[in-house]
Amino acid sequence: MFxxxxxxxxxYREMGRTDIVDFGKADPDHPTPDSIVKRLQETAAxxxxxxxxxxxxxxxxxxxxxxxxxERFGVDVNPETEVLALLGSKEGLFxxxxxxxxxxxxxxxxxxxxxxxxxxxxxxxxDILRMPLTxxxxxxxxxDALTAEQRKRAKILFLNYPNNPTGVxxxxxxxxxxxxxxxxxxxxxxxxxxxxxxxxxxxxxxSLLEFEGGKAAGVEFFTFSKSFNMAGxxxxxxxxNEEVINSLLVVQSHINSGIFAPIQFAGVEALEHVTxxxxxxxxxxxxxxxxxxxxKKFQEIGWDVHKPEATxxxxxxxxxxxxxxxxxxxxxxxxxxxxAPGTAFGETGEGYVxxxxxxxxxxxxxxxxxxxxxxxxxxxxxxx
Numbered sequence: 001m002f003x004x005x006x007x008x009x010x011x012y013r014e015m016g017r018t019d020i021v022d023f024g025k026a027d028p029d030h031p032t033p034d035s036i037v038k039r040l041q042e043t044a045a046x047x048x049x050x051x052x053x054x055x056x057x058x059x060x061x062x063x064x065x066x067x068x069x070x071e072r073f074g075v076d077v078n079p080e081t082e083v084l085a086l087l088g089s090k091e092g093l094f095x096x097x098x099x100x101x102x103x104x105x106x107x108x109x110x111x112x113x114x115x116x117x118x119x120x121x122x123x124x125x126x127d128i129l130r131m132p133l134t135x136x137x138x139x140x141x142x143x144d145a146l147t148a149e150q151r152k153r154a155k156i157l158f159l160n161y162p163n164n165p166t167g168v169x170x171x172x173x174x175x176x177x178x179x180x181x182x183x184x185x186x187x188x189x190x191x192x193x194x195x196x197x198x199x200x201x202x203x204x205x206x207s208l209l210e211f212e213g214g215k216a217a218g219v220e221f222f223t224f225s226k227s228f229n230m231a232g233x234x235x236x237x238x239x240x241n242e243e244v245i246n247s248l249l250v251v252q253s254h255i256n257s258g259i260f261a262p263i264q265f266a267g268v269e270a271l272e273h274v275t276x277x278x279x280x281x282x283x284x285x286x287x288x289x290x291x292x293x294x295x296k297k298f299q300e301i302g303w304d305v306h307k308p309e310a311t312x313x314x315x316x317x318x319x320x321x322x323x324x325x326x327x328x329x330x331x332x333x334x335x336x337x338x339x340a341p342g343t344a345f346g347e348t349g350e351g352y353v354x355x356x357x358x359x360x361x362x363x364x365x366x367x368x369x370x371x372x373x374x375x376x377x378x379x380x381x382x383x384x
Contacts, residue, residue, distance in 0.1 A: 057085020167308025
């Protein structure tokens with residue numbers, strides 16, 4: 001679906017349409033901090049960094065990831081055995097299924113969710129069991145709905161909070177329940193924590209590893225992409241259970257040759273210095289400003305949109321009579337706004353579109369105003 005929309009956007013721009021507001025992809029619009037870029041430049045000039053890197057990632061980087069986890073979450077992880085550097089968290093989230101699933105096994109995948117979970121289970125030959133995330137269940141997978149047979153066959157459960165695409169946080173009670181569920185049923189808990197630093201109103205997300213039994217139950221995936229505007233750098237990490245880290249390492253070592261050393265040095269700069277500046281606070285404030293504008297405009301037309309506690313997303317219901325794809329096409333064709341159809345994230349995403357607020361504020365104003373105009377016209381709602 002993303003490729004289809006991308007092709008349409010490209011064609012429209014080739015035809016001279018220049019005022020397209022792109023809410024489709026979650027690619028941060030602000031640059032990577034200067035000190036991170038400078039560290040890359042300096043270390044890339046050193047011939048010592050031009051060799052094949054270590055599969056696990058440099059111990060230097062892993063030590064700083066462990067230090068970050070101690071400072072940010074108050075948890076202890078062993079950098080030598082409980083941290084694995086990744087070419088972005090996406091590859092780890094995909095490859096973990098290759099390490100743990102075989103034919104006949106079930107992968108428990110929230111729906112809607114980041115497509116890498118579903119794709120990894122599919123490529124591993126496992127059976128995908130979609131767990132609907134709805135407004136009615138608080139966008140939390142209903143673990144109690146699983147049958148005894150499903151629990152027996154399930155080997156992996158993916159969770160992602162703060163959540164893409166809904167923007168919700170999981171209550172601590174739910175996290176405790178999920179950990180106990182996975183422990184009791186010998187299911188690996190894979191926790192995607194991509195938006196650990198993108199939260200609003202003081203709702204600081206917790207790490208899986210902060211909860212009792214969390215490290216024993218699974219592994220957490222951390223990324224530099226959203227927090228430090230490093231989406232194109234491809235740097236992340238898996239942190240947690242030593243056995244899981246080693247299993248993922250086996251798969252990784254057969255697929256890639258590690259991460260270019262200067263990028264790892266740049267990651268150290270992000271963790272060692274940028275986290276101790278006001279960069280993250282300023283970035284959160286800007287995303288919150290964009291969120292607040294969007295939510296306010298939807299409220300003004302009486303449109304029921306959940307106010308996200310975190311992430312860069314809004315999960316917006318489409319007018320009755322429209323499908324997610326129909327509405328996305330309408331917005332692009334008639335209003336020059338790109339959004340992601342909810343069905344790009346799973347079948348339960350039907351009836352929604354995802355808005356990514358990773359564009360400058362003036363574009364947020366223009367784009368949200370256009371979407372609201374489209375909803376008013378289609379749904380016949382009255383502005384307040």
